[in-house]
Amino acid sequence: MNTEVNLAGIKMKNPVTVASGTFGYGREFADFIDLNKLGGICTKGTSLKPRSGNKPPRVYETPAGMLNAIGLQNPGVEYFMNNDLPYLKKFNTAIIVNACGSTIEDYVELAKVLNTLDIDGVELNLSCPNVKAGCLAFGTTYEGVKEVTSKVRKVLDKPLIVKLTPNVTDITSPAKGAQDAEADGVSLINTLLGMSIDIHKRRPHLANNTGGLSGPCVKPVAVRMVYQVSQAIDIPILGLGGITTGEDAIEFMLAGATAISIGTGNFITPDTSIKVIEGIEHYMKQYEIDDINSIVGTVQMN
Amino acid sequence: MKVNIKAKIVKKEKLKEDIYKYAVEAKQIANDAKPGQFIDVRVIDNIEPLLRRPISIYNIDKEAGILEFIFQVKGKGTEILAKREIGEEIDIIGPLGYGTFEIKDYENVAIIGGGIGIFPLYELAKELKEKTNTNVHIYIGFRSKNFVVLEEEFKKVSDELTITTDDGSYGIQGFSINELKKDVEKKMPNKIYACGPLPMLKAVQEYAIAKNIPCEISLEEKMGCGIGACLGCAVKTARSPKDAPEYWHVCKAGPVFNAKDVEI
Numbered sequence: 093m094n095t096e097v098n099l100a101g102i103k104m105k106n107p108v109t110v111a112s113g114t115f116g117y118g119r120e121f122a123d124f125i126d127l128n129k130l131g132g133i134c135t136k137g138t139s140l141k142p143r144s145g146n147k148p149p150r151v152y153e154t155p156a157g158m159l160n161a162i163g164l165q166n167p168g169v170e171y172f173m174n175n176d177l178p179y180l181k182k183f184n185t186a187i188i189v190n191a192c193g194s195t196i197e198d199y200v201e202l203a204k205v206l207n208t209l210d211i212d213g214v215e216l217n218l219s220c221p222n223v224k225a226g227c228l229a230f231g232t233t234y235e236g237v238k239e240v241t242s243k244v245r246k247v248l249d250k251p252l253i254v255k256l257t258p259n260v261t262d263i264t265s266p267a268k269g270a271q272d273a274e275a276d277g278v279s280l281i282n283t284l285l286g287m288s289i290d291i292h293k294r295r296p297h298l299a300n301n302t303g304g305l306s307g308p309c310v311k312p313v314a315v316r317m318v319y320q321v322s323q324a325i326d327i328p329i330l331g332l333g334g335i336t337t338g339e340d341a342i343e344f345m346l347a348g349a350t351a352i353s354i355g356t357g358n359f360i361t362p363d364t365s366i367k368v369i370e371g372i373e374h375y376m377k378q379y380e381i382d383d384i385n386s387i388v389g390t391v392q393m394n
Numbered sequence: 395m396k397v398n399i400k401a402k403i404v405k406k407e408k409l410k411e412d413i414y415k416y417a418v419e420a421k422q423i424a425n426d427a428k429p430g431q432f433i434d435v436r437v438i439d440n441i442e443p444l445l446r447r448p449i450s451i452y453n454i455d456k457e458a459g460i461l462e463f464i465f466q467v468k469g470k471g472t473e474i475l476a477k478r479e480i481g482e483e484i485d486i487i488g489p490l491g492y493g494t495f496e497i498k499d500y501e502n503v504a505i506i507g508g509g510i511g512i513f514p515l516y517e518l519a520k521e522l523k524e525k526t527n528t529n530v531h532i533y534i535g536f537r538s539k540n541f542v543v544l545e546e547e548f549k550k551v552s553d554e555l556t557i558t559t560d561d562g563s564y565g566i567q568g569f570s571i572n573e574l575k576k577d578v579e580k581k582m583p584n585k586i587y588a589c590g591p592l593p594m595l596k597a598v599q600e601y602a603i604a605k606n607i608p609c610e611i612s613l614e615e616k617m618g619c620g621i622g623a624c625l626g627c628a629v630k631t632a633r634s635p636k637d638a639p640e641y642w643h644v645c646k647a648g649p650v651f652n653a654k655d656v657e658i
Contacts, residue, residue, distance in 0.1 A: 120623040123396040151618040151626035156442045165625050308441045359619040
């Protein structure tokens with residue numbers, strides 16, 4: 093039974109990765125799971141310089157989901173390379189660094205640094221809904237994604253995955269921008285922009301007013317978008333959005349994802365990723381599937 | 395080490411209409427837990443409600459491997475938790491938090507709490523009494539007589555217990571901090587420990603800093619994961635420059651902080 097996949101040039105022992113911003117740099121989960129079992133780890137969004145993040149409250153639970161507006165708090169790439177990367181390198185799992193910035197220059201400078209590191213790939217975060225500058229500003233249009241991705245592409249030899257926002261009318265448009273800029277793959281979806289109001293205070297629950305919605309409630313939106321993007325581009329897809337079980341993961345793969353990420357599911361229970369791996373294997377046995385790659389994109393539309 | 399276990403409920407007690415005390419079998423967590431730490435409870439094996447509920451540890455029985463926690467029914471999560479029964483297993487992660495109450499031999503300490511914030515102070519007082527020769531004076535405040543809980547329990551783990559109610563329907567009328575202030579004039583505590591509503595914590599923090607009394611405060615903030623991954627439960631550090639806030643996290647650096655270190 094083969095569960096090995098090649099996501100945009102990143103070889104992984106199985107299609108299960110953990111999503112950026114839900115897994116820190118791995119340490120927090122090492123008490124609970126064997127990190128060697130994961131296909132890959134997408135790190136916390138990392139910027140050129142440290143970022144302090146948004147005011148609290150930063151998270152709020154919603155029906156079968158949650159809103160967050162962390163604001164990309166992270167210690168910066170220099171701290172990452174000195175403190176977190178050596179830790180992550182102890183494990184036999186693909187390391188995909190989620191890279192974020194405020195300007196195109198930020199992204200390019202960061203990519204230059206990442207290009208020198210012993211990592212397996214870069215996930216270009218053009219889709220965080222919670223910071224004012226950068227990210228989303230580039231991520232919503234074909235031209236924006238193409239411009240920043242192509243500039244990063246010029247300085248980055250490693251596999252490059254562009255993370256897309258669902259907060260657009262047609263997600264295939266920025267996806268094509270990534271492909272045309274020679275990205276190796278795309279990941280989707282980032283969180284859906286949402287808001288929740290405290291009716292007693294008549295104010296939003298989050299200090300940032302709006303936040304990114306994630307969790308099982310977004311899954312059907314994510315599956316639909318993965319399917320649409322898979323029909324529009326040829327580069328591989330890392331699919332995510334509300335996955336908590338092996339069945340969920342299979343659904344994304346049938347829709348066209350080569351690999352998947354567990355995000356908010358990591359908060360529900362710290363071993364969700366391991367359960368998803370087991371669930372995928374169970375499905376493969378049930379349907380006598382020898383190679384997990386054989387199911388990718390095989391959904392038959394009605 | 396933090397563990398994720400299924401803990402069997404062995405005792406359930408309704409302290410008030412909406413306040414429950416559970417005892418669960420959790421050998422390893424009980425063995426490792428320190429006063430001030432918390433557990434993250436998955437109230438039911440479902441995606442709704444999605445997130446765990448962080449609940450402070452009330453009492454640790456290391457020998458029996460039992461943890462006790464007390465919670466108030468506040469929303470759908472705690473409502474479901476309150477329906478769980480003896481013999482059932484609940485999914486918990488713990489012990490969580492790195493900043494814990496310091497157990498050290500002092501001459502006098504003051505422990506001050508308000509409302510449902512008093513629960514984590516019990517284990518603190520108990521360990522101070524068991525492990526040190528510290529004179530422990532506990533001040534706990536409630537809204538009114540109907541809200542007073544655990545009086546006997548706190549009496550057992552203190553040398554002196556002062557109870558206040560906002561409306562004077564039980565104990566002394568007023569806020570517990572006012573009683574603490576009166577006593578400080580007579581007998582200076584070597585340390586103040588506090589947990590309770592934010593206005594109370596702010597008043598305690600301000601007073602302790604003004605009087606130069608070492609002070610530890612236990613904070614809460616909305617949490618996503620409880621284990622330091624989501625960075626949701628941010629708390630501003632006191633050393634933050636005005637235009638560049640610096641944040642720590644309740645589940646990572648706290649929940650207990652040195653009062654001088656945080657801006658609340």
